[in-house]
Amino acid sequence: MSRVWNFSAGPAALPLAVLERAQREMLDWNGSGASVMEQSHRGKRFIAMAAQAEADLRELMGIPADYAVLFLQGGATQHFAQIPMNLAGAGDSADYVVSGHWSAKAASEAGSYVRVNVAASSEADGYLRLPPRDSWRLDPHAAYVHYTPNETIHGVEFHAIPDVGGTVPLVADLSSNILSEPLDVSRFGLIYAGAQKNIGPSGLVVLIIRRDLLQRAGRPMARIFRYAEHAAADSMLNTPNTWGWYVAGLTFQWLKAQGGLGTMAERNRLKAELLYQAIDGSGGYYRNPIEPSARSRMNVRFTLHDGALDAAFLQESEAAGLLALKGHKALGGMRASLYNAVPPEAVQALVAFMRDFAQRHG
């Protein structure tokens, strides 16, 4: 079939221009006579590509020079463990703000390596709003404060970087909203993001860390777990995920060609607004349960007024070329993920389908 509009929560849509370029270069990348997957990561061609990807990301995000940018293998989940392994010493505690599934999991997985202090949680509210900043019980001696700016499953998002004071490093899992808008990186000690939503294919993590934090002692562990070792080796401590790095680099070029993160922010704002307006304006046919100021721009949850219509909604939407609208199994209902690579036309098509569906099944 032809290309569909893809609302997958992740692995998610990639820009068509990126896919087309990867397709063109599959047998002969960069005049080498071989695929990018068939190149030594120590070769000149690959090293130049990797460096350009980092430079483009630094330019897009305005990453200060005193931050290292790492392209690591795997997913964000491993860093739920590796962050305390690297940033916390024996006996240290760390503050976790819990605002949904992923931040709860980050706190839980950290527990083998640091004393976890849940500084705030909106679990009792069903994660339908964010924990109010004045409720956070932060420890001035914490090794760091961890939070998740956007919750992919629960569909809540912090729309400003919380102020946690000057001395405790702020750590953020940006897996589902990195590159979706400009960000003041200098406010963070460490940012990490699995690639498979706004960066590229799964199997790659982008991790941005203030260099002074690389000096923290952590604990005895193999070199492969130490951020300082990866930074010293330019993310080539071992063979990196070369394909993931390459596709990420193509995505960064595409973002620059679009006009950068300011352009993406405006586009993403309009996309989310269009969909939330369609939900709110449906007279209760569709509903989003999230407190409006906490609604995610990236992951829009909605339910139908009658759950018995879910199966028909999913079947008809797929037949209309709208992919992956089924909500997470923990919550049911629907979810449309609107990452950078989802164009405005996709949201327009979804909104038109929703109106039509409501009329036909009203």
Add this chain to the structure above:
Amino acid sequence: MSRVWNFSAGPAALPLAVLERAQREMLDWNGSGASVMEQSHRGKRFIAMAAQAEADLRELMGIPADYAVLFLQGGATQHFAQIPMNLAGAGDSADYVVSGHWSAKAASEAGSYVRVNVAASSEADGYLRLPPRDSWRLDPHAAYVHYTPNETIHGVEFHAIPDVGGTVPLVADLSSNILSEPLDVSRFGLIYAGAQKNIGPSGLVVLIIRRDLLQRAGRPMARIFRYAEHAAADSMLNTPNTWGWYVAGLTFQWLKAQGGLGTMAERNRLKAELLYQAIDGSGGYYRNPIEPSARSRMNVRFTLHDGALDAAFLQESEAAGLLALKGHKALGGMRASLYNAVPPEAVQALVAFMRDFAQRHG
């Protein structure tokens, strides 16, 4: 330029048929209207593909039912740490057989998690031969015995599975020779292999573990490091490297179409024989330093009789469409890697070039 003959040690050549299929399916995989990279790993299409890849690998290698097959993210290096984390309890020791760079590194990185006993080493021999079996000082109470059947850098290979007795599990890093010949998996407790030599792109590890070993207590650690958790979750404890898994699956299909591992073993034997004969028959113009019974079929080292000719050899070979013959920087000279995806024609072209070069520069 057109496709070259690629002798890269890794990331290495992939079968042309695999690349062409990945190219064809880039925009529309499996009738989904989206790339395989854009699919949820929880979706029916991806799960079916992943299960087929595992079934094909089980068939190719004859993996017994009491072994779990895991498709994990990252590279083999992380498992230098994760294996003792999973298989060794507090106070345990493990035996390591050191026969080159990679087995030495495996022993070194394990040291944070287990008492390492170097049971045998050929370091004093410059890794030019294998440590004779009767010199191994194995501990009958070791948590496991680790060895590296093929050393990618030093170019030595075990041509039979060593007998280490009945009770201590044998663990093998098969990164550079998995799938190159039939293997009696039942002789091993655990096999692991980074994908980027004989399986697919970098960023993926195939790990095969006897299920009873999943029950070993190990130590307190995050779930993401536990093989038992990955096995229970069918390697989808977190988002897997979906692209890597897909390309690996295409490679398994290609191997089956070639006739399986028996066919590959014969093809690989002939390829290596052709190159070693050209070296040995060059009247000393080219030399391979490895004790003949330990020579690797996968990674063939050679030096020119006069190191001053190295630059010309590399330049002219590249111009002749022969990629990545430069030896590892630790050893100098040349290295030709002859993994499954390197066809006999590539070795014939290399041998012809070597003869021609020797005549012209004699």
